[in-house]
Amino acid sequence: MIRNIMRILLGAFMILAAIGHLTFQRQEFQAQVPDWIPLSKDLVVILSGIVELAFGLAMIFWKRQRVNVGIALAVFYVLIFPGNIAQYLNHTNAFGLDTDNKRLIRLFFQPVLIIWALWSTGAWEHLFKSKRDAR
Template identity: 65%
Template sequence: MTTRPAERSTTLPRSAARVLLGAFMTLAGVGHLTFQRQEFQAQVPTWLPVDRDAVVLGSGVLEIAFGLAMVSGRRRRTVGLALAAFFVAIFPGNVSQYVSRQSGFGLDTDQKRLTRLFFQPVLVAWALWSTGALQHRGALGGARRGQRED
């Protein structure tokens, strides 16, 4: 008997990694809205013509939604792809923090800010791997054809 791709993508390590990332995202989102609000403002690009606080609040709401979706495990491949895209979309903020030498979250030296940039691809990979988003080709296509996505 062969194992279906959906079954292979729900191993205990993957599920644990997905839930852990979901918890991390939920906590980060709450931090955006409350106790780390000013720290997150350091990551908003200076060239972005939008109120920094509005960006932090909006991204906080998104992070809570992503976190809860990751923990729930529903539509996990779609959520994994969307979260990976979110991590890519916010990367310019991390670059801006490095270039403009904005301190936040203990990133108070150029070396620390530069090192932080290398963790963004890790987050993208974590979102994709933990949800099995790239393991099952056509995951989105299958969902569009009416096939159930776990």
């Protein structure tokens, strides 16, 4: 029960983040796109918003692929982590993260999101069960 609530909550969080990417928070999200990405920052924000919307909907509604969605979302969180690191290293203010300490603390929340995605979808158990079965 609590796992399903947390999965739906994470899905809703992803949908809200997607709405922000596509509308009123686009500039703030652009501040997180590392300069070394060879695409326009706005395009990266729009594309990541579309991906986040898909993940949010999948987390809530795609029950048959729940484990795969959890793994894919965890990988997505790993892939966007360089943006958080870039925001810290470049001292970029966005989302109220206007000090190095706040930006540094935020970096520690990415692993929480990864674990949340894996745990709430049952992917955590699936991955560790597969490792145990392989022995």
